[in-house]
Amino acid sequence: MTTQSIAAAGLSRRVFLRGAGTTLLAMTILPSGLVQGRAWAQMPKATKPETFASLVQMSRDCYPHDRIEDKHYATAVEILDEAARGSPDQLTLLEDGMAALNRAAASAHGAPYARVAAEADRVALLKAIEPSPFFQKVRGNLVVGLYNQKDLWPLFGYEGSSFDKGGYLERGFNDIDWLA
Template sequence: MSNKKPSKKSEHLDNTAMSRRKFITNSTAALASVSVLAMGVGGVLVSPSAWASTVIGNHASKTLMVMSRDIYPHDDLEDKYYTRLLLPLGESANTDADLKKLLIEGVAELDKRSNQAFNSNYINIDNEKDRVTVLRNYENSAFFQKIKGILMMGLYNSPDLWPWFGYGGSAWEHGGYINRGYADIDWI
């Protein structure tokens, strides 16, 4: 690394277009790139919108992400928490032909139902209530139940998310909720 002080020009990026080569060579941009690449799920670098694109395709991946957020809609919860649950599902689909078929056909059926009801694929329906209507008409399927089960156990059984949900964790080893948490209830 050079001890040379950067020039004023390299310290400040103007609003002009920048080529990919210029972006990569710019030290500020390079640090930003490393920061973005360092953000991964469970040590795996993955885009939340394309967590399984190599296995089931980009459209199905995006659809499952939107579906996941519609089934358990925590608007302030980052995509990475949903992604870390969907990533193992995609990896399993890589070796499990039945699971891969369930996911691909499930998304196709979801799109079919969305098109019948709203003339649009599921991910292109802007109104969340309309997407939920489609899901309610499909909730008894094996596909829906598979996604719902993975999300439920993954989101609500994650100790790192418990504080976000306002859950302090198990109390039995601390003498029960009378001794831990009961006095903190402010909604009764």
């Protein structure tokens, strides 16, 4: 927009820029309140930003779906982060658990966990800590935090609740031809 067209519309430069900034912000923020892309890494957190980013990578490695963007994994990790805001014990579990995972990654691969290039190497690191309370906390959170995001359900073929639609039986789900 040119300066003359802004003036012709009866807007001051300041009002135009404020409106443009608001529009840009609205385009950046999703309806769920999450920022798209990797901008989630800049949002205030209880955990350190590098811990949060590593938890997102860990989430992707635990439940890998190539069609799902990182923002959905970040949504699941935000649940952990929110719990850590209210509980110093939870924050310590996350920070110390990720620090230990980073040390193991650095020892085995010369880089922190999130920077280990090969997915198989990251998965091997996760298998080694699988019995730990840290891993179990993150994994357990992901089951609900990731798969309970309604905008992801169509990717998995889940239509949502059936009760409000009259159940499954009369909607094409009664085709159990493999049962005798």
